[in-house]
Amino acid sequence: MWEDLFDREVDERSVQFVRPADTDRPTWAVYEGGNYLGTVNAQPTGDTVMWRSQTTRESHRQLDDAIRALRRPPSWPREREQVSQWARRRLDDDSLIALDVETTGLQNAFAVQIAAVARGGTVVFNEYVNPDADIEPGAAAVHGITPERLASAPAFGEVLPALTDVLHGRTVLAYNMPFDRDVLERELVRHQGPVAAGQWLARCRWEDVMEPYAVWKGLWSVKRGAYRNQRLGGSHDAVADCRALLAKTEQMAAPAPPSHW
Incomplete structure (x- = not known):
């Protein structure tokens, strides 16, 4: 299905x-602007194809x-090691906790589920929340949380003392921390006002895993001039996503094999 010569x-x-x-195998040399980037080959795996970069x-x-991996800047090994050091410092922090918030949507959203998981995987908080707001159909299709399921759930103000x-x-x-933090801020403002909301949020030390993980993966976008953000890969259940977040942090903290680069 692939030509001997094609552009993409x-x-x-x-x-x-x-x-x-000299070959009829699914292997291609890759060029960009006349410059050789590397070689890739297609490896069928069941019903899918994996693209291996030699x-x-x-x-x-x-x-x-x-191709994005082939476009990495020369600084990437050093940047990846910095991310690994960052992840190891986070995991050495005894106060570390992973947070995930499922919401009514993407714009001006309110919480429908909030979970927090300690590093060892222990669930220390998991509550469904009645948002007193419409849940967008697209959001419900992703996380499966419907208005009917939340009809008897507590309001955010009722779970706030335990969350505090x-x-x-x-x-x-958090993964895409500004989004989850903004959701909590929106809830806090609604229940306590803006001053109290700012004071409440300031009593946590916030860390975002999404940007470090993008650097660690190292898929360079020439369009953005930055490493591409990656999906968390969780199931869109807040507890499962917290555990996926901790697993990614542990993955980043592991040293790369000496010969990897």
Whole structure:
């Protein structure tokens, strides 16, 4: 299904693929603007194809991601090691806790589920919340939380004392932290006012895992001039997503094999 010679746009920049003349295997040399980036080959795995880069020794589900890996700047190994050090410092923090909030939608959202999980995987907080607001159909399709399920759930103000006990004085990890923090701030403003909301949030140390994980993965977008953000990969249940967040942090903290690069 793939030609010996074909072009493909990756992040709005043309990439050329050339199969070497001495093989009929699914292997292509990759060029961009006349410059050789590396070599990729297609490896069928069941009903899918994994794209393996002979240059980076990595496999990717998407061909575009294999190209983004080939485009990494020379500074990436150093930046990745900095991220690993950051992750190890976070995991050495005894106050560390992972937080996830499922919401009514993406814009001006309110909470429908809030969970917090300690590093060992212990669930220290998990509450469904009646948002007193409409749940967008798209959001319900993702997390499966419906208005009927929340009909008898407590309001945010009722779970706030327990949430305060869990989070205050802790280092709080979140994935796309500004979004979850904004949801909590919106709830706090609604129940306590803006001044009290700011004071409440200031009693936590907030850390975002999404940007460090993007650097750790190292898929460079020439369009954005930055590493592409990655999906968390959780099930959109707040507890499961907290555990996925901690697993990604532990993955980043592990040292890379000496020969990996």
